[in-house]
Amino acid sequence: MIIATNVTKKFGRLVALNNVSATCNKGECIALIGPNGSGKTTLVKSILGMVVPDSGFITFNSKNILHDWLYREHIGYMPQIGRYPENMTIGQVLNMMKDIRSKCSNYSLDEDLVNAFKLPDLLKKRMRTLSGGTTQKVSASLAFLFNPDVLILDEPTAGLDPVASEILKEKIIAEKQKGKLVLITSHILSELDDLVTQVIYMQDGNLVFHKSIELLREDTGEEKLSKAIASVMQKNR
Amino acid sequence: MQKIIKYVITDILRNKIVIAYTLLLLIISFSVFNLEDNTSKGLLSLMNIVLIVVPLICIIFSTIYVYNSSEFIELLVSQPLQRKHIWISLFAGMAIALTLSFFIGVGIAVFIYSFTPTGIILVGVGLILTLIFVAIALLAAVYTRDKAKGIGIAVLLWLYFSLIFDGLVLFILFQFADYPLEKPMLLLSGLNPIDMGRILILLKMDVSALMGYTGAVFQSFFGTTYGFIITILVMLLWMIIPVSLSLRKFKRKDL
Numbered sequence A: 001m002i003i004a005t006n007v008t009k010k011f012g013r014l015v016a017l018n019n020v021s022a023t024c025n026k027g028e029c030i031a032l033i034g035p036n037g038s039g040k041t042t043l044v045k046s047i048l049g050m051v052v053p054d055s056g057f058i059t060f061n062s063k064n065i066l067h068d069w070l071y072r073e074h075i076g077y078m079p080q081i082g083r084y085p086e087n088m089t090i091g092q093v094l095n096m097m098k099d100i101r102s103k104c105s106n107y108s109l110d111e112d113l114v115n116a117f118k119l120p121d122l123l124k125k126r127m128r129t130l131s132g133g134t135t136q137k138v139s140a141s142l143a144f145l146f147n148p149d150v151l152i153l154d155e156p157t158a159g160l161d162p163v164a165s166e167i168l169k170e171k172i173i174a175e176k177q178k179g180k181l182v183l184i185t186s187h188i189l190s191e192l193d194d195l196v197t198q199v200i201y202m203q204d205g206n207l208v209f210h211k212s213i214e215l216l217r218e219d220t221g222e223e224k225l226s227k228a229i230a231s232v233m234q235k236n237r
Numbered sequence B: 001m002q003k004i005i006k007y008v009i010t011d012i013l014r015n016k017i018v019i020a021y022t023l024l025l026l027i028i029s030f031s032v033f034n035l036e037d038n039t040s041k042g043l044l045s046l047m048n049i050v051l052i053v054v055p056l057i058c059i060i061f062s063t064i065y066v067y068n069s070s071e072f073i074e075l076l077v078s079q080p081l082q083r084k085h086i087w088i089s090l091f092a093g094m095a096i097a098l099t100l101s102f103f104i105g106v107g108i109a110v111f112i113y114s115f116t117p118t119g120i121i122l123v124g125v126g127l128i129l130t131l132i133f134v135a136i137a138l139l140a141a142v143y144t145r146d147k148a149k150g151i152g153i154a155v156l157l158w159l160y161f162s163l164i165f166d167g168l169v170l171f172i173l174f175q176f177a178d179y180p181l182e183k184p185m186l187l188l189s190g191l192n193p194i195d196m197g198r199i200l201i202l203l204k205m206d207v208s209a210l211m212g213y214t215g216a217v218f219q220s221f222f223g224t225t226y227g228f229i230i231t232i233l234v235m236l237l238w239m240i241i242p243v244s245l246s247l248r249k250f251k252r253k254d255l
Helices: A040-049 A069-076 A090-102 A113-118 A134-146 A161-175 A212-221 A226-236 B001-015 B015-035 B039-068 B069-076 B085-115 B117-143 B146-175 B182-189 B194-205 B208-222 B225-251
Strands: A004-009 A014-024 A029-033 A056-061 A075-080 A151-152 A181-184 A198-203 A206-212
Touching: A004 A040, A014 A040, A014 A056, A029 A040, A040 A056, A040 A075, A040 A151, A040 A181, A069 A075, A075 A134, A090 A134, A090 B001, A113 A134, A113 A161, A134 A151, A134 A161, A151 A161, A161 A181, A161 B085, A198 A212, A198 A226, A206 A212, A206 A226, A212 A226, B001 B015, B001 B069, B001 B085, B015 B039, B015 B085, B039 B085, B039 B117, B039 B146, B039 B194, B069 B085, B085 B117, B085 B225, B117 B146, B117 B194, B117 B225, B146 B182, B146 B194, B182 B194, B182 B208, B194 B208, B194 B225, B208 B225
Parallel strands: A014 A206, A029 A181, A029 A198, A075 A151, A151 A181
Antiparallel strands: A004 A014, A004 A056, A198 A206
């Protein structure tokens, strides 16, 4: 579904992505793992078109995304740090997004998360008064709101309380079972164990490997993802 | 696109600065006309205020607004929307809000007290200057990531257009006083939209006789319909070029 080919991105002298190629297919749940500053978020943002690669290209459903924008109606994105217009209330943000997406071809609402996070009680609260966790809840609800085929979640559970992160995890599993593509970046590896089917490991802007989780377990001889990745990180050092 | 413009305008109206700006213009224009019993004198004072205040407020407000809506822009860019539409809507939203408040603030007073060709041109020049300085603000804001730097550049640009440029022109005039400079002056004035606006208004006031031979050359160019149309076109270019340059930059900007 999403194919990145030789994507390179530099920020000044820093090479954020170095010739990264990856293929993501329907029904997969892919974990993007790597140390801080390894280029995970840059990769995610280039898939969304928020960062324009210096060279290489990315296709979505075999169409180049460079001059396309409609493909984004198939993506639900939850940013690492959700930034929203400060003067707007939660209700206004939700309505604005619905309004903007209302013309999309596959418009259907999925308000499970909005209700599970009890956002309807907070609709009148302004975005600037929200705590980090509540902002994350809004981000998560927005990502799932339009029933997208692809979910891109950047550190989804960072800042969420245990109850909320459990709700979110269950929702991710439910969507995965519907055959959607889910891309997750996270540092809390223990959470990913029962979610992911594939692992992409990145370091210093390079894609080190892209394997299925079974293969990774076999190669490292570790059952737990956290231990497997730890052994990989030690080897690469 | 209309949807984004709608959200931009409601957001601008929600912060009260534009309303304060409208009131300020209203107070200035009504008091100017009430202080002078001669309306054309009032128009002249109003012109001087408009040519200073409108560019200043427009460029600073718009620059700050673009920086403050970075969250809004970031949110929209990850949605199925064209970047071009987001940027143009931002420009259109600010331009509509500011031209509307100028029209209410100055237009009403001018149409009540001095509904003459000069008055209409004053209002027209103010409207075009509003558009031009919103466009320049977009350009200043898109090229600098740092908010303080961007606002600093905006202030410097305003200073350049309203003070420094005139100083440079005077300097050139004195240095080359022995040469015929009337034609080059025409071209030079095209480099500053505020100057073009001032000349357009002054010529309609028939005070060009006070400007000597240069005034006569100006009159023979700007005074004709042909010259008038050229001036308006050049002023529109002053709006279109910054907008399209900033758009080109914004399309490839990393957010």
